[in-house]
Amino acid sequence: MKYGLIGINGRMGREIQNLFDENNHELVFSYDKNGEFFKENPDILIDFSLPKVFNTTIEYVKKYNTPLIIGTTDLDEKSFNVLKDISKKVPIVQSYNFSIGIQILLKLAKLTNDFLPNSDIEIIETHHRFKKDKPSGTAKMIKNELNKNINISSLRIGNIPGDHKIIFGTLGETIGISHRALSRRAFAEGVLKSALFLKKVSKSKIYTFSEVMEGKI
Numbered sequence: 199m200k201y202g203l204i205g206i207n208g209r210m211g212r213e214i215q216n217l218f219d220e221n222n223h224e225l226v227f228s229y230d231k232n233g234e235f236f237k238e239n240p241d242i243l244i245d246f247s248l249p250k251v252f253n254t255t256i257e258y259v260k261k262y263n264t265p266l267i268i269g270t271t272d273l274d275e276k277s278f279n280v281l282k283d284i285s286k287k288v289p290i291v292q293s294y295n296f297s298i299g300i301q302i303l304l305k306l307a308k309l310t311n312d313f314l315p316n317s318d319i320e321i322i323e324t325h326h327r328f329k330k331d332k333p334s335g336t337a338k339m340i341k342n343e344l345n346k347n348i349n350i351s352s353l354r355i356g357n358i359p360g361d362h363k364i365i366f367g368t369l370g371e372t373i374g375i376s377h378r379a380l381s382r383r384a385f386a387e388g389v390l391k392s393a394l395f396l397k398k399v400s401k402s403k404i405y406t407f408s409e410v411m412e413g414k415i
């Protein structure tokens with residue numbers, strides 16, 4: 199496929215480009231602080247940048263009339279409303295975590311919550327020192343899925359790509375569920391899956407990465 203990448207020189211941008219190259223997909227458009235690269239109109243746009251780039255990304259989606267994959271975290275409610283609106287015209291995959299492991303963690307967390315509905319729950323997320331947002335988008339997503347008032351602790355240490363741990367505790371026992379991304383390739387693989395998924399969908403809406411994994415089109 200011919201793809202466009204917003205945030206190309208970032209940590210995720212480079213990882214996505216490497217994986218897409220390996221799979222013979224062609225980069226035809228990119229955007230970052232240095233400006234634009236344009237070869238052809240892209241079939242799909244991918245954004246891993248910063249919330250302040252969001253409006254520009256939307257302008258490009260409108261200009262090229264392409265599906266969008268967006269992994270940028272810390273988006274505000276207004277941005278989600280814009281995504282909702284534009285998803286009436288082009289399909290979108292939005293997720294704060296594109297790793298398959300976090301999908302498994304989410305399922306295990308829901309199961310544990312069903313078995314231990316009165317337990318205390320804490321989330322601990324650990325990321326590299328360069329990460330700008332706190333708490334992580336993934337931690338917020340887990341809290342949202344469990345729909346409970348959960349405390350989140352955020353650690354910023356060294357070069358860790360992304361660790362999330364959920365601890366459930368009752369008076370009699372505790373259970374911990376954790377996920378560690380060993381490299382950003384874990385996220386890039388989910389982005390590639392999402393791009394292939396978007397090529398097949400006929401309905402225009404915002405898809406979650408869970409829906410991509412379930413393959414519901």
Ligand SMILES: NC(=O)C1=CN([C@@H]2O[C@H](COP(=O)(O)OP(=O)(O)OC[C@H]3O[C@@H](n4cnc5c(N)ncnc54)[C@H](OP(=O)(O)O)[C@@H]3O)[C@@H](O)[C@H]2O)C=CC1
Pocket residue numbers: 204205206207208209210211229230231232246247248249250251268269270271272293294295296297331335385
């Ligand atoms: N959903 C998921 O699975 C994951 C999401 N993320 C999220 O993805 C985002 C990017 O993460 P990461 O790659 O580590 O971040 P980086 O800081 O490494 O990359 C950010 C990118 O955005 C570009 N950028 C920054 N400011 C501007 C601007 N004003 N105009 C245009 N481009 C700009 C940067 O350009 P330049 O290089 O020129 O500075 C760079 O290419 C974050 O929100 C992060 O939380 C990260 C990992 C997984």
Ligand SMILES: O=C(O)C1=N[C@H](C(=O)O)C[C@H](O)C1
Pocket residue numbers: 271294295325329330333334335336337359360361
């Ligand atoms: O900025 C990162 O690096 C990551 N951000 C995402 C988040 O905020 O949850 C996903 C991943 O953990 C890496």
